[in-house]
Amino acid sequence: MIIRKVALNSLEEELEAIGTDKGAFDIFRKKSKVLILKIYDLDSRGANMLKQEFLSAGGDVAVNHNVASWKISKTDCLLMGTERAYERVLEKISSEPYFGLKEAKEAVQRIFTGNQLPIFRIQGRTFDFNTDRFIMGILNVTPDSFSDGGNFTNTQSAFTHAKEMIEEGADIIDIGGESTRPGAESVSLDKELNRVIPVLKAIRSAYPDIPISIDTYKSEVAKAALESGADIINDISGLQFDSRMVEVAKEFNTPVVIMHIKGTPKDMQKNPIYQDLMRELLEYFEERIETLSTHGIEKIIIDPGIGFGKNFEDNLKIIKHLNEFSLFNLPVLIGLSRKSFIGLITDEPVEDRLFGTLAADAIALSNGAHILRVHDVKPHKDLIKVFKAIAYSVPGTKSVISEEKNGKSKKS
Numbered sequence: 001m002i003i004r005k006v007a008l009n010s011l012e013e014e015l016e017a018i019g020t021d022k023g024a025f026d027i028f029r030k031k032s033k034v035l036i037l038k039i040y041d042l043d044s045r046g047a048n049m050l051k052q053e054f055l056s057a058g059g060d061v062a063v064n065h066n067v068a069s070w071k072i073s074k075t076d077c078l079l080m081g082t083e084r085a086y087e088r089v090l091e092k093i094s095s096e097p098y099f100g101l102k103e104a105k106e107a108v109q110r111i112f113t114g115n116q117l118p119i120f121r122i123q124g125r126t127f128d129f130n131t132d133r134f135i136m137g138i139l140n141v142t143p144d145s146f147s148d149g150g151n152f153t154n155t156q157s158a159f160t161h162a163k164e165m166i167e168e169g170a171d172i173i174d175i176g177g178e179s180t181r182p183g184a185e186s187v188s189l190d191k192e193l194n195r196v197i198p199v200l201k202a203i204r205s206a207y208p209d210i211p212i213s214i215d216t217y218k219s220e221v222a223k224a225a226l227e228s229g230a231d232i233i234n235d236i237s238g239l240q241f242d243s244r245m246v247e248v249a250k251e252f253n254t255p256v257v258i259m260h261i262k263g264t265p266k267d268m269q270k271n272p273i274y275q276d277l278m279r280e281l282l283e284y285f286e287e288r289i290e291t292l293s294t295h296g297i298e299k300i301i302i303d304p305g306i307g308f309g310k311n312f313e314d315n316l317k318i319i320k321h322l323n324e325f326s327l328f329n330l331p332v333l334i335g336l337s338r339k340s341f342i343g344l345i346t347d348e349p350v351e352d353r354l355f356g357t358l359a360a361d362a363i364a365l366s367n368g369a370h371i372l373r374v375h376d377v378k379p380h381k382d383l384i385k386v387f388k389a390i391a392y393s394v395p396g397t398k399s400v401i402s403e404e405k406n407g408k409s410k411k412s
C-alpha cells in the first residue's frame with residue numbers, strides 16, 4: 001500500500017482526483033487547515049474560558065503556565081484549530097462579552113471575513129493583488145545610494161536606465177532623489193526636486209502609461225512629482241516625517257506605500273532593539289492604517305522596511321513571518337535587493353548579490369509579498385513567472401499561461 005503526505009495547497013486537486021462531491025470541498029477545507037493565531041494580553045479568566053471552548057471544538061489554546069493557578073491576571077494566548085473549530089468557538093462565545101472575549105472574537109472574525117485584497121487601477125493598468133505579483137524597478141537619482149549611487153545622476157543616464165527597466169518588464173518605476181541608506185544625511189528640498197522632476201517628466205513623456213512612484217518623505221517633493229505625472233507616494237516614514245504628506249496624498253487620491261522605520265536614516269542602525277518585533281510592526285501598521293483611513297486615504301501598500309532600523313536577525317524574521325501582515329488585507333511590498341543582510345549571508349559585495357536577492361525574494365513571494373522592489377528587473381520578472389506557474393497550478397495555471405502565450409502570438 002502506498003501512502004502520500006498531501007500538502008494543504010493540493011487539497012482541492014486531491015479531492016477532485018478521488019471523485020469527492022464538489023459540494024463538500026468547502027467542508028473539507030475548513031476541517032483540514034490548522035490555523036494558529038496569537039492574542040496578546042488577554043484576561044486570564046477569558047483565556048481559561050477560551051481554552052475550554054477550543055478543547056471542546058477539537059482545538060486548543062496555549063497560555064502562560066501561571067494561568068491555571070491564577071497567579072497572573074493577563075496572558076498571551078496561542079489559538080490552534082481548524083476553521084471549523086474556530087467557527088464553533090466564535091458561535092459559543094458570542095454571548096460572553098466579558099473578560100476580553102468580545103474583543104478576541106472581533107479580532108478573530110476579521111481574519112476570516114476580510115481576505116480579499118484591493119485592486120488598484122494606475123495609468124490604465126490593473127493591479128490585482130489577489131492573482132498577480134509585480135515588480136517595482138529602483139531608479140536612484142543620487143550620488144550616494146548604497147548600491148548604485150552615482151550611476152544615474154543626470155537626466156539622460158537616469159532615463160536610459162528607466163527605459164531598460166520598462167523594456168525588461170517593470171510594472172512600476174520608483175524614483176528617489178535622496179539616499180536613505182544607513183547613516184545618510186538629508187538633502188535640501190531644492191536639490192531633491194532638481195534631481196527627480198526632470199527625470200520624472202522625461203519618463204512620463206516617453207512612457208505615458210507606466211506607473212511611477214516617488215520615493216520621498218517630503219510633501220513638497222511628493223506634490224511636485226504628482227503634478228509632473230507620478231502616481232504613487234513611497235514614503236519611508238509612513239507619512240509621518242512631514243505632517244503635510246497626508247494632505248497631499250488625500251488631495252491627489254494616490255496610492256501610498258507606508259514603510260516601517262525605527263528612527264531616521266541617519267541613526268536607524270544604531271543598535272535598534274525590539275521587545276517583540278512582529279507585535280511592534282503589527283501595532284505600527286494598525287495605527288498607521290487607522291489614522292490614514294480616518295483622513296480618507298484607502299489605497300495603502302505595506303512595506304515592513306527591511307534594513308530600516310532592523311538588525312540581521314530582525315530582517316530574517318520579518319521575511320519568515322511576512323504572511324502575518326495578511327491580516328490587514330492590503331498588498332505587501334518588500335525591498336530586499338542587494339541589501340547588507342544578503343551580503344552577510346553570501347559574503348558577496350553589493351554588486352554580486354543578485355543570486356542571494358533572488359533566493360530571498362522567492363521566499364518573500366511564497367510568504368505573501370505582492371510587490372518586489374528591485375534593482376535587477378529581468379531576473380525577477382522570470383522569478384515571478386515561475387512562482388505563479390507553481391503557486392497557481394491548481395487550478396488553472398495551464399490556461400493562464402496558454403492565454404498569455406496566445407495573447408503574445410496574436411499581438412505578434
